[in-house]
Amino acid sequence: MTDADLDLVQGTLDVLVLKALIFGPRHGYAVARWIRDTSDDALSVEDRALYVALHRLEDRGFVASEWGLSENNRKAKYYQLTTAGRRELRARSARWSRYAEAVFKVLRAPAPAS
Amino acid sequence: MTRRLFRLPAATRRVAREVDDELAFHIAARVDDLVAGGLSPAAARAAALEEFGDLAAARAELSAMDRQRVERRQRREWWGDVARDVRFAARGLRQQRSFVASAVLTLALGVGATTAVFSVVNAVLLRPPPYPEGDRLVTLAERSEKGGEMRLAAPTVLDWRSLSRSFEGIAAWTAEPTTVLGGSEPARARVAAVTGEFFPLLRARPLLGRTFTADEAAPGGTATAVVGETFWRTRLGGERDLASRRLEIEGTRYEVVGVMPAYVEFPERADVWVPLVLSASAEARSAHNWGAIARLRDGVAVERAGAELSDVQRRLKAQYGSEVDGVAATVRTLQDELVGSARRPLLLLFGAAGLVLLVACTNVASMLLARGAVRQREIGVRAALGAGRGRLVRQLFTESLLLAGLGAAAGLAAGTLVVRLLARLGPEAAGARLATAPALDARAVVFAVLVSVAAALLFGLFPAFRLTEGEVGRSLVTRGVAQGARVRSWNALVAGEVALAVLLLVGAGLLMRSFARVLRVEPGFDGRGVLTVALSLPQAKYPGDTAVAAAYAALLPELRALPGVGEVGVVNRLPLTGGGLNGGLEIDGRGKGYATYRAASGGYFRALGIPLRRGRLLDDALDRAGAPDAAVVSQSFADRYLGGEDPVGRRIRNLANDSFHYGTARWLTIVGVVGDVRDRSVTADVEPTVYVAAAQRPFRARDAVLTIRGAGDAPPPAAAVRALLRERYASVPAELATMDAVLSGALAARRFTMAVLGLFAATALVLAAVGIYGVVSYRVAQRTQEIGIRIALGAAPRQVRRVVVRDAMAVVGVGLAAGAIGALLMTRLLSSLLYGVSATDPATFAAVPLLLLAAAWAASDLPARRATRVDPAAALRGG
Numbered sequence: 007m008t009d010a011d012l013d014l015v016q017g018t019l020d021v022l023v024l025k026a027l028i029f030g031p032r033h034g035y036a037v038a039r040w041i042r043d044t045s046d047d048a049l050s051v052e053d054r055a056l057y058v059a060l061h062r063l064e065d066r067g068f069v070a071s072e073w074g075l076s077e078n079n080r081k082a083k084y085y086q087l088t089t090a091g092r093r094e095l096r097a098r099s100a101r102w103s104r105y106a107e108a109v110f111k112v113l114r115a116p117a118p119a120s
Numbered sequence: 121m122t123r124r125l126f127r128l129p130a131a132t133r134r135v136a137r138e139v140d141d142e143l144a145f146h147i148a149a150r151v152d153d154l155v156a157g158g159l160s161p162a163a164a165r166a167a168a169l170e171e172f173g174d175l176a177a178a179r180a181e182l183s184a185m186d187r188q189r190v191e192r193r194q195r196r197e198w199w200g201d202v203a204r205d206v207r208f209a210a211r212g213l214r215q216q217r218s219f220v221a222s223a224v225l226t227l228a229l230g231v232g233a234t235t236a237v238f239s240v241v242n243a244v245l246l247r248p249p250p251y252p253e254g255d256r257l258v259t260l261a262e263r264s265e266k267g268g269e270m271r272l273a274a275p276t277v278l279d280w281r282s283l284s285r286s287f288e289g290i291a292a293w294t295a296e297p298t299t300v301l302g303g304s305e306p307a308r309a310r311v312a313a314v315t316g317e318f319f320p321l322l323r324a325r326p327l328l329g330r331t332f333t334a335d336e337a338a339p340g341g342t343a344t345a346v347v348g349e350t351f352w353r354t355r356l357g358g359e360r361d362l363a364s365r366r367l368e369i370e371g372t373r374y375e376v377v378g379v380m381p382a383y384v385e386f387p388e389r390a391d392v393w394v395p396l397v398l399s400a401s402a403e404a405r406s407a408h409n410w411g412a413i414a415r416l417r418d419g420v421a422v423e424r425a426g427a428e429l430s431d432v433q434r435r436l437k438a439q440y441g442s443e444v445d446g447v448a449a450t451v452r453t454l455q456d457e458l459v460g461s462a463r464r465p466l467l468l469l470f471g472a473a474g475l476v477l478l479v480a481c482t483n484v485a486s487m488l489l490a491r492g493a494v495r496q497r498e499i500g501v502r503a504a505l506g507a508g509r510g511r512l513v514r515q516l517f518t519e520s521l522l523l524a525g526l527g528a529a530a531g532l533a534a535g536t537l538v539v540r541l542l543a544r545l546g547p548e549a550a551g552a553r554l555a556t557a558p559a560l561d562a563r564a565v566v567f568a569v570l571v572s573v574a575a576a577l578l579f580g581l582f583p584a585f586r587l588t589e590g591e592v593g594r595s596l597v598t599r600g601v602a603q604g605a606r607v608r609s610w611n612a613l614v615a616g617e618v619a620l621a622v623l624l625l626v627g628a629g630l631l632m633r634s635f636a637r638v639l640r641v642e643p644g645f646d647g648r649g650v651l652t653v654a655l656s657l658p659q660a661k662y663p664g665d666t667a668v669a670a671a672y673a674a675l676l677p678e679l680r681a682l683p684g685v686g687e688v689g690v691v692n693r694l695p696l697t698g699g700g701l702n703g704g705l706e707i708d709g710r711g712k713g714y715a716t717y718r719a720a721s722g723g724y725f726r727a728l729g730i731p732l733r734r735g736r737l738l739d740d741a742l743d744r745a746g747a748p749d750a751a752v753v754s755q756s757f758a759d760r761y762l763g764g765e766d767p768v769g770r771r772i773r774n775l776a777n778d779s780f781h782y783g784t785a786r787w788l789t790i791v792g793v794v795g796d797v798r799d800r801s802v803t804a805d806v807e808p809t810v811y812v813a814a815a816q817r818p819f820r821a822r823d824a825v826l827t828i829r830g831a832g833d834a835p836p837p838a839a840a841v842r843a844l845l846r847e848r849y850a851s852v853p854a855e856l857a858t859m860d861a862v863l864s865g866a867l868a869a870r871r872f873t874m875a876v877l878g879l880f881a882a883t884a885l886v887l888a889a890v891g892i893y894g895v896v897s898y899r900v901a902q903r904t905q906e907i908g909i910r911i912a913l914g915a916a917p918r919q920v921r922r923v924v925v926r927d928a929m930a931v932v933g934v935g936l937a938a939g940a941i942g943a944l945l946m947t948r949l950l951s952s953l954l955y956g957v958s959a960t961d962p963a964t965f966a967a968v969p970l971l972l973l974a975a976a977w978a979a980s981d982l983p984a985r986r987a988t989r990v991d992p993a994a995a996l997r998g999g
Contacts, residue, residue, distance in 0.1 A: 034142060035150065038146075052173070054174070057146075058178075064189070076149065078148075
């Protein structure tokens with residue numbers, strides 16, 4: 007098992023996608039690339055799952071989409087955070103951090119003195 | 121915006137395309153990256169596709185997600201549009217209070233009338249009798265050669281039970297108003313004697329206690345009685361412990377064993393039921409004494425049961441010959457039996473209410489059209505701003521629905537009131553069943569809502585399409601788009617309204633003329649101011665014939681002696697109250713005859729003013745018990761059976777059941793002839809009648825009615841009569857009424873139909889007049905400029921008025937003609953309700969158009985007068 011194959015914990019993908027959009031409108035491919043690059047290739051997102059996540063977030067009103075031109079002059083669908091999406095990102099990353107810290111705490115606990 | 125509604129397929133196609141584009145971009149971008157990383161384009165493409173995985177599955181999944189989202193949004197928007205339409209319509213209506221008030225009032229009249237009559241129809245005609253599976257209950261009758269229906273003879277009941285296969289059971293009954301002792305006070309109650317099959321057959325469960333056991337319904341059984349809920353509450357104080365209660369009826373003491381819920385009122389709205397044991401051997405096959413009710417076996421139709429039973433009866437006739445006078449059988453549903461003659465008038469009124477509703481709809485449609493014309497600009501602006509025709513129609517229709525909703529609410533309120541009124545005024549059949557039913561049940565409410573929606577479609581869609589047709593946007597440039605078309609549709613509405621009003625008025629007119637004829641019919645007696653006292657002499661106190669005769673011999677003179685009393689008589693049954701006795705008889709030397717049969721005292725004729733034509737009246741002194749039996753016959757009896765001869769001195773015998781009581785048929789000698797009396801109904805033919813002396817047939821006078829006329833023209837002293845009866849005859853229950861009430865009761869059904877139809881017709885007349893007024897007013901306002909020019913050119917006010925009125929009258933004339941033709945075709949439906957007036961009565965057909973013409977003239981002249989006051993200068997400047 008390599009690091010690149012790390013499975014994403016349920017619900018994590020949504021928060022990653024939201025985070026990817028915090029810097030401005032991006033198309034799906036850019037989101038995928040950003041997640042992979044930023045995690046130093048540790049997190050690889052399955053393409054199909056990424057698009058399902060994007061469309062789901064759009065359905066819930068966390069992102070809005072718009073057609074635009076890519077850097078290579080191709081027609082691309084750009085996603086953008088809505089106000090609700092920003093709020094959702096804040097709530098989720100806070101929750102995620104607390105969760106991750108708790109897990110770390112347990113994993114790094116010193117051996118009990120017997 | 122509406123366009124989105126029709127773009128659903130296009131929207132889903134777009135969704136799929138966009139998903140394709142998005143995924144294609146992803147692959148292309150990946151290929152770019154891989155090529156930049158050194159791969160050949162072909163290898164890069166293969167790698168990109170490989171990386172992505174199942175592209176088709178992803179495409180399908182994403183398309184489905186997006187399609188759902190789009191559809192959800194469209195639905196939300198559609199409902200949002202509806203909500204906006206409703207808000208918009210409500211705002212619009214709020215700004216037009218007077219228009220809304222008149223439209224809602226008009227609709228309330230239509231919906232209220234229709235709903236009220238529907239409630240009655242529902243309660244009386246549609247709802248089955250209130251017994252479990254009540255639609256399977258039927259009544260049975262024998263049919264004579266002439267087609268007349270007769271009750272059953274006892275042997276017939278038993279034979280039908282054993283020979284027919286269509287019924288689960290057959291119960292026989294008889295019912296009489298009788299004195300019942302043992303309650304809080306002596307009561308005249310309707311007591312029914314019923315065979316053991318009766319209650320199991322009705323499947324009616326007692327409220328309390330039980331019904332008869334098999335033993336009690338058999339010969340020699342314990343005398344037990346079941347009482348009705350009403351009787352139990354009013355006479356027995358609603359006491360739950362029945363064991364101690366005894367009732368005394370006709371000298372027999374009955375244990376009360378059960379209480380039936382109030383809805384059980386068969387037969388003849390009985391108060392008390394006692395067991396009846398039929399003995400076939402004791403009764404003749406021509407003694408038609410027993411009513412019969414039966415329950416059809418599962419799967420047997422009424423018609424088949426009737427055919428089978430007629431077959432059975434024909435076999436009996438063949439077997440017994442002249443002993444049997446019933447040649448066939450009639451099987452009728454209990455429903456039909458209870459509704460009886462009320463069906464046709466009710467359906468007629470229902471139709472009439474529907475016409476009123478149509479007139480109301482027509483009126484509201486023309487109001488909307490007029491209002492729409494005013495709003496032409498607004499509609500034009502909205503069309504110019506991009507509202508499609510569908511959107512505009514929907515908007516206008518929403519307003520109509522909102523109006524209809526308000527109309528329905530108001531109509532239901534009005535309908536409830538009217539139903540209460542109808543229940544009070546209505547004839548027995550309608551009144552009795554309405555009284556036990558909720559005024560407006562769920563069915564009636566659903567009906568009202570459906571009617572209102574239908575009405576909204578009628579009056580709303582037509583103007584909505586009319587107003588939005590053509591190049592709506594052009595109304596911004598030129599005013600009066602589709603002017604001609606609108607005038608035409610208006611004219612059609614007005615003409616239609618007038619035609620409907622003609623139909624209703626002709627119907628009402630014919631019924632009113634009939635009623636006037638009926639009122640002028642001489643009933644053969646003069647009941648004005650006559651007091652009637654229905655009483656029954658209890659068997660316990662007056663056990664036999666002698667006691668009954670003695671009671672009347674004492675009572676009549678006592679009453680006669682009261683100050684203010686002019687005449688006192690007694691008769692077993694008043695005319696026009698239904699029932700009574702009739703049967704075959706033998707005329708000495710002339711063979712057989714058939715007559716209505718009454719027991720009376722001499723004072724009866726004098727009290728009711730029945731004229732003596734020949735011989736003498738019955739005489740209380742001469743025709744007493746023991747003296748030779750005397751009879752008085754009616755003129756029609758003398759004419760039919762003794763034509764040309766002097767009836768006085770002739771003998772007759774064998775009057776119904778005389779021999780049954782005395783063992784022999786005693787000869788009676790005719791002592792006089794009196795005038796004919798209308799007996800069955802005011803409009804029925806008179807029937808030959810024989811009067812016998814109450815003192816000589818006391819068994820016929822135990823339940824009887826006293827007739828008391830005041831001295832001179834003064835009304836009889838009711839209080840003194842009541843006091844005397846209470847003081848001296850405390851055990852005799854007595855009910856006081858007036859003969860006027862009896863007469864008016866006999867006409868109640870006819871008066872009811874006439875009054876309701878008259879009310880509907882008057883409503884239609886007013887609505888039509890209001891409709892004409894509204895349309896003409898609007899036309900005048902529209903033609904202000906034209907009228908101004910005419911006046912400026914020197915037209916006299918009279919001429920202007922004439923032009924306006926003439927235009928309106930032309931349209932009204934078309935409506936009148938159409939209505940008259942419709943009425944000629946439709947009044948045939950009325951003919952069975954008419955009396956002395958033909959369905960094409962020329963007077964009615966002449967008067968109605970004149971009345972409508974006058975109303976229309978008045979309605980159009982008012983706005984026409986306004987037209988003459990147009991200031992030509994102002995009209996030409998502005999307009």
